[in-house]
Amino acid sequence: MKQYLLSPGPTAVPERVLLRMAAPMIHHRTPQFSAIFAETRTMLQTIHKTQSDVLMLSSSGSGAMEAAVMALCAPGETMIFVNGGKFGERWGDIAKKHGVNSVEIKVAWGNAVAIKDVQAALDAHPHAKAVFVQASDTSTTTEHPIKEIAALTKNLDCLTVIDAITALGVIDMPMDAWGLDVVISGSQKALMLPPGLATIAISEKAWAMIETTDGCSSFYFDLLTERKNQKAGKDTTAWTPAVSLIIGLNEVLKMMLEEGLDELYARHTLLAKATRAGFDALGMRLVSTAPATSATGAFVPESVDGGAFVKYLRDTMGVTFAGGQDDLTGKIIRVAHLGYYDVFDVCTIMSAVEIALNRFGYPVKMGAGVGAAQAVLAERFPKA
Amino acid sequence: MKQYLLSPGPTAVPERVLLRMAAPMIHHRTPQFSAIFAETRTMLQTIHKTQSDVLMLSSSGSGAMEAAVMALCAPGETMIFVNGGKFGERWGDIAKKHGVNSVEIKVAWGNAVAIKDVQAALDAHPHAKAVFVQASDTSTTTEHPIKEIAALTKNLDCLTVIDAITALGVIDMPMDAWGLDVVISGSQKALMLPPGLATIAISEKAWAMIETTDGCSSFYFDLLTERKNQKAGKDTTAWTPAVSLIIGLNEVLKMMLEEGLDELYARHTLLAKATRAGFDALGMRLVSTAPATSATGAFVPESVDGGAFVKYLRDTMGVTFAGGQDDLTGKIIRVAHLGYYDVFDVCTIMSAVEIALNRFGYPVKMGAGVGAAQAVLAERFPKA
Numbered sequence: 001m002k003q004y005l006l007s008p009g010p011t012a013v014p015e016r017v018l019l020r021m022a023a024p025m026i027h028h029r030t031p032q033f034s035a036i037f038a039e040t041r042t043m044l045q046t047i048h049k050t051q052s053d054v055l056m057l058s059s060s061g062s063g064a065m066e067a068a069v070m071a072l073c074a075p076g077e078t079m080i081f082v083n084g085g086k087f088g089e090r091w092g093d094i095a096k097k098h099g100v101n102s103v104e105i106k107v108a109w110g111n112a113v114a115i116k117d118v119q120a121a122l123d124a125h126p127h128a129k130a131v132f133v134q135a136s137d138t139s140t141t142t143e144h145p146i147k148e149i150a151a152l153t154k155n156l157d158c159l160t161v162i163d164a165i166t167a168l169g170v171i172d173m174p175m176d177a178w179g180l181d182v183v184i185s186g187s188q189k190a191l192m193l194p195p196g197l198a199t200i201a202i203s204e205k206a207w208a209m210i211e212t213t214d215g216c217s218s219f220y221f222d223l224l225t226e227r228k229n230q231k232a233g234k235d236t237t238a239w240t241p242a243v244s245l246i247i248g249l250n251e252v253l254k255m256m257l258e259e260g261l262d263e264l265y266a267r268h269t270l271l272a273k274a275t276r277a278g279f280d281a282l283g284m285r286l287v288s289t290a291p292a293t294s295a296t297g298a299f300v301p302e303s304v305d306g307g308a309f310v311k312y313l314r315d316t317m318g319v320t321f322a323g324g325q326d327d328l329t330g331k332i333i334r335v336a337h338l339g340y341y342d343v344f345d346v347c348t349i350m351s352a353v354e355i356a357l358n359r360f361g362y363p364v365k366m367g368a369g370v371g372a373a374q375a376v377l378a379e380r381f382p383k384a
Numbered sequence: 385m386k387q388y389l390l391s392p393g394p395t396a397v398p399e400r401v402l403l404r405m406a407a408p409m410i411h412h413r414t415p416q417f418s419a420i421f422a423e424t425r426t427m428l429q430t431i432h433k434t435q436s437d438v439l440m441l442s443s444s445g446s447g448a449m450e451a452a453v454m455a456l457c458a459p460g461e462t463m464i465f466v467n468g469g470k471f472g473e474r475w476g477d478i479a480k481k482h483g484v485n486s487v488e489i490k491v492a493w494g495n496a497v498a499i500k501d502v503q504a505a506l507d508a509h510p511h512a513k514a515v516f517v518q519a520s521d522t523s524t525t526t527e528h529p530i531k532e533i534a535a536l537t538k539n540l541d542c543l544t545v546i547d548a549i550t551a552l553g554v555i556d557m558p559m560d561a562w563g564l565d566v567v568i569s570g571s572q573k574a575l576m577l578p579p580g581l582a583t584i585a586i587s588e589k590a591w592a593m594i595e596t597t598d599g600c601s602s603f604y605f606d607l608l609t610e611r612k613n614q615k616a617g618k619d620t621t622a623w624t625p626a627v628s629l630i631i632g633l634n635e636v637l638k639m640m641l642e643e644g645l646d647e648l649y650a651r652h653t654l655l656a657k658a659t660r661a662g663f664d665a666l667g668m669r670l671v672s673t674a675p676a677t678s679a680t681g682a683f684v685p686e687s688v689d690g691g692a693f694v695k696y697l698r699d700t701m702g703v704t705f706a707g708g709q710d711d712l713t714g715k716i717i718r719v720a721h722l723g724y725y726d727v728f729d730v731c732t733i734m735s736a737v738e739i740a741l742n743r744f745g746y747p748v749k750m751g752a753g754v755g756a757a758q759a760v761l762a763e764r765f766p767k768a
Contacts, residue, residue, distance in 0.1 A: 374754075
C-alpha cells in the first residue's frame with residue numbers, strides 16, 4: 001500500500017533533499033562543512049528577512065523553545081505566554097520546570113489571542129521579560145497575530161518570542177520589519193526535513209537581554225556559546241551538529257529561494273484556501289476561527305468516531321493525517337499544507353476524506369469536496 | 385513543481401526498488417549475482433505460471449520482439465501478425481527487415497482482433513511459423529483475445545507469440561494453461577523498473593521450432609546461447625547483464641508475490657474500471673471497444689487541442705500522460721494503471737484532467753469525474 005504523509009509534521013521530504021542527504025558523510029570540523037554552514041546561515045537570514053543572527057541547534061523545536069526561555073528568564077523572573085493549544089501550553093511547562101514565574105493568557109482552543117488580552121497582561125506585569133507565543137498553534141490549526149503582539153512590546157523592555165515551528169516558510173513573517181525578537185523553527189515542518197534540527201533567530205534587543213540575564217542553567221543550550229561558534233568566520237557549532245540535516249537544510253533553502261518567497265507563501269495560502277473550501281463543501285466545520293495556513297483542522301461528522309477515522313485512513317488507506325488532542329480527541333482531523341505539498345496533495349486529501357466517509361457509512365456526495373477544492377486550485381495554473 | 389509520471393510506460397519505480405537498486409554495484413560473474421539471478425528467474429516463472437524457461441535480455445522490449453522473430457523465422461518463411469496499433473505494426477517492420485514474409489491482420493484502431501480473422505489467416509497460410517500479437521496494444525489501449533488465439537495454434541505446427549510488455553503483471557495470462565508459446569515483457573511497464581531489461585518466456589514447443597529453424601542472424605540476440613547460460617546451475621547471462629535492473633526486478637517480483645497475484649490483477653482491474661467511470665462522467669469517450677487493464681485512452685473534447693492539452697498537463701501542471709499517435713494524434717489522452725499505482729493515483733489523474741479542462745475553457749463540472757472514480761475505488765477498502 002502506498003503511503004501518504006499528510007500530517008502537520010513530520011512532512012514529506014523532497015526527492016532532491018533525500019538524495020543530497022544520502023551523500024557520503026563529511027566531517028563537521030572541515031572547510032567543506034563550514035562553507036555549507038555559512039551559506040545555510042545566510043539563507044536562513046534571507047528567509048527570516050533579518051540582519052540578526054540565526055543559530056542552528058541539534059534538537060527538536062522544543063529544545064529551542066526551552067533554550068529561549070532559559071536564556072531570557074532567570075528563576076523567579078516573570079514571562080507571559082499565550083496558551084491557546086498544546087504548544088502554547090508548553091511555554092508554561094518549560095517555565096515551571098525552571099522556576100520562572102509564568103503569566104498565562106488562556107485562549108479558548110480554535111481562537112486567536114485577542115490583542116487587548118496581551119496588552120492587559122503587559123500592563124499587569126511591567127517586569128515581564130517576554131511574551132511567548134505561537135505564530136501557528138498546530139494543535140488547533142490557528143494563527144495568532146504576532147505582528148500586532150510584537151508592536152506592543154517594541155518600545156518596552158520586553159521581547160516577543162515566536163514559536164514559528166509551523167510558520168517559518170509558510171507565511172511571510174519579516175523579523176526585522178515586524179520587530180520580532182526571537183523566532184524559533186524546527187526541521188520537520190515547512191523546512192521539509194526529517195526531525196532533529198531547530199533554528200533560532202535572535203534580534204540585537206534579545207541578545208542584550210540574554211547577556212544581562214543570569215538565566216536558567218544549561219550546558220548544551222547555551223546560546224552565547226553557540227553565537228561565538230556559529231558567527232561568520234568561525235562557521236561551526238559548539239557541539240557536534242546534525243551534519244546531514246544541515247546539508248539537507250542547505251538544499252531546502254535553495255529550493256525555497258528558487259521558488260521565490262512570494263510564490264512560496266502564495267502556494268501555501270492557496271492550498272489552505274482550497275482545503276477549507278473542500279471541507280466546507282462536505283459540511284465539515286473548521287476547528288479554528290483564525291485558520292492557519294500551515295494545516296487545516298475540521299470536525300468529523302458527529303456519527304463518525306474521529307479516532308477510528310484517522311486510524312482507518314492511516315492503516316487501511318495509507319493516508320496519515322493527525323487527529324485531535326485533549327478536548328478535541330476523536331472529534332477532528334488535521335491535514336497539512338506546510339512543506340513539500342502542492343495541488344494534487346490537496347486533491348488526495350479530499351479524495352481520501354470522501355472515500356473514508358463513505359466507508360464509515362456517512363452519506364457523502366463523492367466528488368463534492370475535491371471538486372470545490374479543485375475550483376480553488378485551478379487558480380494555480382494559467383488559462384491555456 | 386512536483387512531477388507525476390502517469391504515462392503507460394515508463395512508469396513510477398517504487399521506493400524500495402529505488403533503494404535496492406541504489407546499493408553498491410556487484411560483479412555479474414559471482415556467486416552473489418548468480419543467487420539473485422536464479423531467484424529472479426524462478427519468480428518470473430511463477431508470474432508467468434509456467435514451467436518453461438524465462439530468459440532475461442539486456443534490451444528494451446523491442447529487442448526481445450526482434451529476438452523472437454529472428455529465432456522463429458528464417459528469411460523467406462511466413463509469419464502472421466495482428467496490426468491493430470503502433471506496436472502491432474512493429475511486428476511487420478521487424479519481419480520486413482529480415483526478409484520474413486509477413487501476413488498482416490489489419491484491425492481498426494481501438495478494436496480487438498476478431499478470432500475469425502486469425503483463423504482465416506491460419507487457414508490461408510498453413511506454413512506460417514507463428515501468430516505474433518500484442519496482449520495489450522498501448523497505442524490504442526486495447527486488449528486482444530490471446531487465450532483464444534493460442535487455442536487456435538495449439539494443435540498446429542504454429543506458435544502464438546505474445547507481446548505482453550504492457551500486460552505481464554497487469555492481467556492473468558497463465559502461459560502453460562493457455563498454451564502461450566512465447567511471452568515477451570519489458571522492465572518499464574508493470575515491472576515498475578527503469579527501461580533497459582526485457583524478459584522472454586519460451587515454451588518447449590517454441591524451443592523445438594527455434595532449434596530447427598535456421599533463423600535470422602544475430603550475435604547478441606541468440607536465444608539458444610542465452611538458454612545455455614541462464615539455465616539453473618549456470619545462472620548467468622551470455623553477455624554482460626543490466627545488473628542493477630535484474631536486482632531491481634528481484635525486488636519487484638518479491639513485491640508482486642507479497643501482494644499476491646490475484647490481488648495484483650484485481651487492483652489493476654479496479655483502477656482501470658474507476659478511470660473509465662471517471663472519463664464517462666466527464667463525457668469523454670473511450671478510445672477502445674475492448675479497453676485494456678494497463679492503460680485507458682479517452683478522446684478529449686472536440687474544442688480542446690489534445691496535443692496542447694497533454695503538453696500543458698506535463699509542462700504547466702507536472703502531470704505526464706501520453707497523447708495519441710498517427711490518426712489519433714491530438715485527439716486523445718492515455719493514462720496508466722500498470723505498475724506502482726493505486727487509488728489516489730487515479731484520483732490525481734481525474735483531478736488533473738478536470739483542472740486542465742477548466743484551464744482550457746471547457747465547461748467541466750469540477751469533481752464529477754473524480755467523484756465517479758471514487759465511487760468505484762471505494763470498493764478497494766472494507767467498510768469501517
